[in-house]
Amino acid sequence: MLLSTKKSDVLQYKGCNFFKQRLVLSVLSGKSINITEIRSKSEDEPGLKEFEVSLIRLFDKLTNGTIIELNETGTSLFFQPGLLVGGKIQHDCSLQRGLGYYLEALFMIGCFCKQPLNVTLQGVTCTNVDPSVDLMKTSMISTLKKFILDDEELDLKVTKRGMRPLGGGEVVFKCPIRKQLRPVQILDNGMVKRIRGTAYALRVSPAMANRMVEKAKGVLLNFIPDVYISTDHCKGKQSGKSPGFGMHLYAETTNGVIYSSEQISNLVSQGEEPSIPEDLGVAAAQRLLYEIYLGGITDSTSQSLAILNMALGPKDVSKIVLGPLTEYTIGFLRNLREFFGVTFKIENYENEEDQGGTGSKKVLLTCVGIGYTNISKRTI
Known part of the structure; x- marks a missing residue:
């Protein structure tokens, strides 16, 4: 410690x-x-x-x-x-980590800049070390939208994909500025109504993507009929500089909650075991089912973002229900207390309407926001 x-x-x-x-x-x-x-x-x-x-x-x-x-x-x-300050920025990221490592920081500070963010990041879009840009696009954008109004300007666009080790990917992140966030009280995550996803193949045979889709759907169709997974076989400059393939899946509930998962091929050039598309598709589907099992109003990737926005919100009570807290989230709670003096009330949550078999144990987090204000945002 x-x-x-x-x-x-x-x-x-x-x-x-x-x-x-x-x-x-x-x-x-x-x-x-x-x-x-x-x-x-x-x-x-x-x-x-x-x-x-x-x-x-x-x-x-x-x-x-x-x-x-x-x-x-x-x-x-x-x-x-x-x-x-924020504004329009272009940044070449280290190839040691994925662009998701940098995007998480931008999601956390974007609303409080002096100028709306328009950031172009270049590097590795998909890696086993960090969340991919696809997962950020679904998971974190849906989480941030819960705390800001008029979210039309919030966008993450993948212009080029790039795998390790050479990268070559590019994304554009746009985030509006807000004077203040809004408090939230969201306790019900709803029922899963549809599953969507993308299988991509970079500098390898397009058949890789189709093989992943077939096996992933074979798992998911046992639980819900509305499953659609598209394929993305990038060509030329849009395919980055290194070969590889992967799959990103997300489930949407009746209350607008998003659960995401992904699997990315190994680096054969660095001595790792070669990935089999069928195994990767099954693993991505099983990981999504596990995220649904964990539950909460956001998946495990976006727990810290939700907690930060609760703490910085107006001086009002915010409540959310999450699945089991990750070690990363627990560390974030400690750091929040150090920097802002904010503490959360954390207790086990049980919905009386729920019956057995509705997933893992949930936690209810409650806090009073500090009323954090963007002093650079003018009010009319």
Whole structure:
């Protein structure tokens, strides 16, 4: 467990755990952070990784007046955030991580910029390490829409796909600015009414996508008849620089809740076992069924985004029901308390109308928002 102490108005941390979370909350709260002993015991590669430096550079582009101090070995970082500006930005991301790693941060800060976000990210769109851009498009956009009104300007467009290790993908993320979020009280996730998805094949035979679709539908049609999975065989520049294939699935409920899953082929060039399309399709379908089983008003990928928007909302009570909290979400709750002093009431949730076999145990999260306001957003 990492310890943090407040000293001279600078939050002190040790180690690299929850690095992105702390940068995001630092920018939103305006509080400086000092992180020491970043992989200091690693003999091969001490200090910050390339993808972490790339994230810092992205925040530097999004803000004005940010002060960044990094020692020679990269094991100590001082970060003093500036004014969150936003606007039109283009950023080449590290190929070590997927674009989803960077997009999560943009989803969290986008509404509070001075200018609407129009960010073009280039790199790896699909990876087993981070959520893919397809999953971000369904899961996080549906979650963010619950907290903002007039969401027509919120969009994530995949212009090029790119697999590891060479990438070549590109996405455009647009996010409107808002003066304030709205409180939510959502307890019922509803019943699954349809399942949609996409199977894509990059620089490999189009038959790969069809083979994935056949097996995935073979699993899902046992539970619901409304299943449609499209195929996307990218050509030329739209297919990136590396071969691979994958599948993204999502289920929509009667109350507009989205559950997402995905599976992506292994990297044979780096010694991993070659993926079989049929196995990958079955795994994607089973993962989606598991997300539905976990339940809640959002899937496990977007738990932190929902919690952040509850904490930053108006000074009113917000309540949501989630499935079992991930370790990432638990760490986020601790960091929220450090930066904003917000604590949540967490209790087991049982709906009296539910009968047995309705999924895993749920938790009810309740908090009073801090009334966070975008001071750059003018009111008419």
